[in-house]
Amino acid sequence: MSNIKREKALGKARRFILGVRFTDGLIFKLIIYLLLISIGFVFVYPLLHMVSYSFQSLEDLLNPQIGYVPSRLYLGSYREAFRTLNYFKTFGTTLLVTLLPALLQTIVASFIGYGFARFEFKGKKLFMALLIATYIIPPQVTMIPRYVMYTEMGLINNLLSVLLPASLGQGLYSAIFVLIFYQFYKMIPKVLDEAAQIDGASRAYIYFRIAVPLSKPSFITVFLFSFVWYWNETYFASLFMGGGKYDTLLLKLLNFNSAYEKVFGDDNLINEGTTMSATLLIILPLLIVYFILQKQFIEGIDKAGITGE
C-alpha cells in the first residue's frame, strides 16, 4: 500500500519537475527564466555601465581595483556635463524642435490615414504604394535637392525646415505613422459613418467627432514615437539646423568632445565619467517618459505590427 503511495508521490514530483511533456515542467520554467534574466542583463548592461561610470571620479576610473562600485559618490562629472551641454537651455531648444514637429506630424498623419482608410477613390492603391516607397527610399536621395530648395527659401537653420516636411506628411518615418492610423481607422465600422451621414453630419464633423475621439490611443502612440524619433534624430538636424541656433541635446552629444574643450580648455582632458554623465542626462527625459508610458509604446507597436500585409 505504502509502496504505491510512494510511487504516486514520486510520479507527481517527477511530473512537477519535468512536466508531462517537459515544456510544462519546473526545469523548463527555470531555464526560461534563466535565459530571460541573462538576456535582460545584456540588454541593460550598457546602461548599468553608464550609471556606474558617471558617478566615478577620475581616480576611481583609473584605479583598476575599482570595478563598478565607486569608492565615493562623485558628482563632478555631472557638474562638468551640465556646463558643457548648457543643459537647461539646450533642453528647452530640444523640446521645441521635437514637440512641434511631432505634434504636427501626428495630426497630419491622422488626417492622411483617415483619407486612405475611409474613402474609395481612383489611384488609391498607387498612392499607398508610393507612401510605402517613401519609407523604403533612403532619405539621402532626396536630401540634396531638399537642401537646395530650403536654401533658396531661406529655411536653413530655421525651424521651418523640420516643420514643413512634418506638416506635409513627409517628416521622419511619416509613412509608418500614416499606416498606424490607416490600420486603426479601417477597423471602425462604416455603418457608424452612414448613420451619422443620414443624420446630416458632414465628413469633417464625422472625422472630428467620431473618428478622432475613438482613435485617442493611436494618437498617443504616434505622438510618442514621433517625439522619441525626432528627439534622437541627428543626421538631418545637423544638416538643416546645424548652425548652432537649434542645437539639440543629441547634437551637443555628437560634438561633445569639442564642446568640452571649448568650455574647459584644451589642456583639460575629457574623461569617460563626464561623457557617461552627459549621455545619461540626455537619455534621462526619454527614460522618464518611457517609464511612465511604456504600455502605450509597446502596445502601439503591437497593434501596428498587424499591418503585416
Place this chain on the structure above:
Amino acid sequence: MKRKLTNKKREALAGYTFIMVWIIGFLLLNLFPLFASFYYSFNDIIIDGEKGLIATFSGFKNYIDAFTSDPIFLTALGNYLLDVAIYLPLIIIISMIIAMLLNQKIKGRGFFRAVFFLPVIISSGPVIDKLISQSGDNTSSLTSSAMVENIKNILPAFLSGPIELILEKMIIILWFSGVQIVLFLAGLQKIDREVYEAAEIDGASPWESFWKITLPALRPIILVSSIYTIVMLSTFANNEALKIIRGNMFTTGYGYSSALAWIYFILVALVLGLIALLIAQPWKNRFEKEDKRYVKH
C-alpha cells in the same frame, strides 16, 4: 442611379481632400527631389553666389568616379552589406527566440518586454556611439575571455572570425531587436492555442510544432521585421556610407554626392528585393505543394 454616381464622386472628393496634404508633400518633397537628384547625379554642380546652381552635364562621370577612385565609399558600402548580412539573420532569429521565451506561461512578461523594448527608445547615433564604444572594454573582455580563446584555437580562421565578430556586436544586435521582439510576440499570440493542442494529441513534439505551425504562421512577421531591420540599418545615423554622402555635399559637390546617394539607394533596393524574394517566394511554393499533397490523401 444618378444619385449613386454623385455619391461615389463625393466620396472620392472627400478622400482626395483628406490626403491632399500628403499628395502636395509627396510631389514637393519626394518626387521632385528624386528627379532633381537623379539629374544632379549626371552633372557637375557649381554653386554660384548670384546665379545659384550651375549644372554642366558630365554623363556617367560621377558614377564611374565613385567606383574607380573612391575606395572609402566602396569600403563603406562593403561594410554596410556585411552589417546587413550579419545583423539581419541574427536579429530575426534572436528576436524570434526571445519572443517565444516571452510567450511561455511566465510571470513578469510585461516587465521583460519593457526591458527588451527599452533600447528602441534611447538608441540614437550619438548615444550608441558613446555607450557601445565606451563600454568597449566589455566587448573586448567578452572576446578575450577563455571561451573565445578556445574557439579561436579550435576552429579554423574562417569560422572563428565570424564568431568573434558576432560576439563583439552582440549588444548592438540585441539593442536593435526591440521592435522585432514585440512584433513576433504579437504574431505568436495570434496563433490559436488549440492548433498546438490538436498537434500534441496527434503526437507532434514541440520541435515539430515549431516547424509546422509556428514558423509558417510567423512568415508575414518575418518579412515585415526583415524590411524594418534593413530600413533601420540603412538609415541609422552611424552608417559610414551616409556620412560620406553628406560629407561630399560640401567637398566634391552636389553632383557627385547625388550619384553616391543613388548608388546607395539602388544597393538598398537590391538588398530589400533579395530579402523579400527569399522570404516570400520559396516558402509559398513549398507550402502550396504540401497542401496539394494533403489533398491527395
